Amino acid sequence: MSDSVDSTATELxxxxxxxxxxxxxxxxxxxxxxxxxxxxxxxxxxLVKLSPGTRxxxxxxxxxxxxxxxxxxxxxxxxxxxxxxxxxxxQGNTHEIAQQVNAEARIAYVDNDPIVLxxxxxxxxxxxxxxxxxxxxxxxxxKAILSHPQVQAAIDFDxxxxxxxxxxxxxxxxxxxxxxxxxxxxxxxxSGSHLLLSHITLDFAPSLPNDEFTKPYDKSTAPMVPRxxxxxxxxxxxxxxxxxxxxEVVRWRPDRNQASIPGGGHAWAYGGIAVKP
Numbered sequence: 061m062s063d064s065v066d067s068t069a070t071e072l073x074x075x076x077x078x079x080x081x082x083x084x085x086x087x088x089x090x091x092x093x094x095x096x097x098x099x100x101x102x103x104x105x106x107l108v109k110l111s112p113g114t115r116x117x118x119x120x121x122x123x124x125x126x127x128x129x130x131x132x133x134x135x136x137x138x139x140x141x142x143x144x145x146x147x148x149x150x151q152g153n154t155h156e157i158a159q160q161v162n163a164e165a166r167i168a169y170v171d172n173d174p175i176v177l178x179x180x181x182x183x184x185x186x187x188x189x190x191x192x193x194x195x196x197x198x199x200x201x202x203k204a205i206l207s208h209p210q211v212q213a214a215i216d217f218d219x220x221x222x223x224x225x226x227x228x229x230x231x232x233x234x235x236x237x238x239x240x241x242x243x244x245x246x247x248x249x250x251s252g253s254h255l256l257l258s259h260i261t262l263d264f265a266p267s268l269p270n271d272e273f274t275k276p277y278d279k280s281t282a283p284m285v286p287r288x289x290x291x292x293x294x295x296x297x298x299x300x301x302x303x304x305x306x307x308e309v310v311r312w313r314p315d316r317n318q319a320s321i322p323g324g325g326h327a328w329a330y331g332g333i334a335v336k337p
Contacts, residue, residue, distance in 0.1 A: 084173045087227070088148040090118040095148045095175055120327040121258060124309035125226050126152045128256050128333055131313065133161035136254055136335075138222040140215050144170040144199045144245070145228030154224060155192045162190075168214040169194040170205055199228060200236060202244040220252035220336075227329065229295065230260040230285050242295050251336050257295050258309055258331035262286040265328075292330045299334035306332035 078097040085100035086107075096104075108114045132138040139162055143154045146169040158165035169192070171177070177196045193210045205211060215221055223245050232238040246255060293306050304312060309331040 082173050082175075084145075084147040084171060084176055087118065090115050091122060093148060114328070117327040117329065120310045121227060121329050121331075122152065123315075124258065124312050124327075124329075124331050125154075125224075125256075126157055127313055127315065128226075128331065129154050129157045129222075129224070130161070131333065132222045132254055132256065133158040133165060136222070136333075137162075138220060138254060139165050140219060140221045141165065141167045141224060142170070142205075142211070142215055142221055142245075143167060143224040143226075144205065145225065145231075146171050146176065146194075147227075148173075148176055155190070159190050159192075163188075164190045166191040166214045167193070168211045170197050170199065170211075172196060172198040199225070200232065200241060202241060202248070206245075206248050217248060218250060220254070221249040222254045222256060223249060225255070225257045225295075226331075227258050227260070229257065230287065231283070233283060233285055239294060239297075246299070246336065249336060253336045255296060255299060255334045255336070256331075257292070257333075258329050259292045259295070260284060260286045260329050261288060261292065262328075263288055263330075264308070289330055292332075296332060296334040299336050301332055301334045306330050 079099050081099045081103040085096040086104045088094075089096040089101050089104045090107075104114075129141070132141070138158075141154050141158055146154070154169070155165070155167040158167060167190070169176075171194070174196065177194060191214050193214045195205070195208050195210050197205045197208060199205070206217075225242065225245070229238050229242065232241065242255075242257070246253075289306065293301075296306065307330065308327055309329045310327045312331050
């Protein structure tokens with residue numbers, strides 16, 4: 061690693077507040093990762109206590125993302141991916157799956173956690189014929205993301221783009237206009253583009269109080285806002301949702317014998333893909 065990359069990583073790490081839980085690091089812990097801190101682990105364990113199937117649900121969500129990206133690359137023949145809120149790199153990242161299908165696939169990752177940027181430098185070692193880049197930015201600022209020089213270098217917005225918002229919109233409160241944000245990304249891409257979106261829900265646990273389930277995130281960098289099926293479907297308005305629709309992520313085109321969670325639990329999330337007319 062060059063001295064310049066080392067210094068960049070050092071500067072990024074200096075901005076980490078390890079005492080405040082971050083959604084990317086909580087997710088990393090639940091996936092079995094090591095890029096998290098005590099505050100993240102404490103918040104994650106609170107979630108597990110409230111819902112013992114949380115870890116299985118997180119793994120099911122990650123499996124959904126892999127299947128969905130594989131569909132986008134292989135079946136929909138998408139060659140450009142804008143992955144917003146990508147989280148800390150783990151096995152089966154978007155660029156790995158897309159470039160296995162098409163070595164020329166181009167991917168722009170976006171996240172607002174400095175630790176993601178530190179690890180994201182390794183993502184740049186993607187396919188030599190494709191392109192992979194990662195920027196630090198907040199999904200609440202679509203104009204900044206869409207106009208960012210590195211995103212502009214990776215993505216040709218005159219050609220179809222796969223916009224990925226996997227497991228991030230539930231960190232946007234109603235006051236932050238989540239639907240308007242998604243519409244801005246949808247408006248920036250041409251006909252034939254795809255939207256991959258997944259979102260936490262409490263539909264499968266109607267007796268669990270919303271504020272109790274989201275309490276572990278109250279002191280984090282972003283609160284959690286579970287939404288109903290109707291709320292999640294609304295993000296896809298105006299686009300054609302492909303089969304099997306917006307469903308619990310474990311039921312979205314499952315691999316053989318993977319249409320349920322062991323023990324009869326739920327993935328606590330809806331997901332789907334839609335195509336821009």
